[in-house]
Amino acid sequence: MIKIPQSVYDDIVAHALEQNPIEACGYLAGLNDEVTYAIRMKNTDNSPEHFSFDPQEQFDAFKKTQNEGLRLIGMYHSHPLTPARPSVEDIKLAYDPNISYLIVSLAEALPELKSFKIKDKTVFKEEIEVIL
Numbered sequence: 358m359i360k361i362p363q364s365v366y367d368d369i370v371a372h373a374l375e376q377n378p379i380e381a382c383g384y385l386a387g388l389n390d391e392v393t394y395a396i397r398m399k400n401t402d403n404s405p406e407h408f409s410f411d412p413q414e415q416f417d418a419f420k421k422t423q424n425e426g427l428r429l430i431g432m433y434h435s436h437p438l439t440p441a442r443p444s445v446e447d448i449k450l451a452y453d454p455n456i457s458y459l460i461v462s463l464a465e466a467l468p469e470l471k472s473f474k475i476k477d478k479t480v481f482k483e484e485i486e487v488i489l
C-alpha cells in the first residue's frame with residue numbers, strides 16, 4: 358500500500374499529460390509508505406516508449422530528500438500508448454524491491470495510475486490510497 362496526497366496524485370497525472378506523447382518520469386519523496394511530494398525529472402531519452410534519468414538530477418533529488426529527512430520511496434513514469442503495467446524493460450530495470458513503481462497510462466480516455474512492487478523480476482500490484 359502506498360499513500361499519496363490528492364495534490365501529488367494530480368501532479369503526477371498533470372506531468373504525464375504535459376509530456377505526452379513523450380514518457381514523463383520522476384521520483385516520489387516521502388517516508389515509509391506515505392508520499393510527501395513528486396519530483397519531476399527530465400526524460401533524457403525523450404522517447405514515447407522508454408525513459409532514462411539524468412544522473413546529476415538523480416543525485417540532486419537524492420540529496421534534497423535526504424537533507425529533508427525524507428527518502429525516495431517511489432518512481433513514476435507514464436505510458437502514453439500502453440496500459441498501466443510494467444513493460445518487460447521496466448521489469449528488467451527495476452533494481453530496488455523496496456520502492457514503489459508507479460505508472461500512469463494515457464492509453465484510455467481517462468489517465469490511469471497504478472503502483473507496483475517489483476522483486477526478483479516478479480511484479481506485485483500495490484494498492485494506492487489517495488489521502489488529503
Ligand SMILES: [Zn+2]
Binds near residue numbers: 447
Ligand atoms: Zn514503462
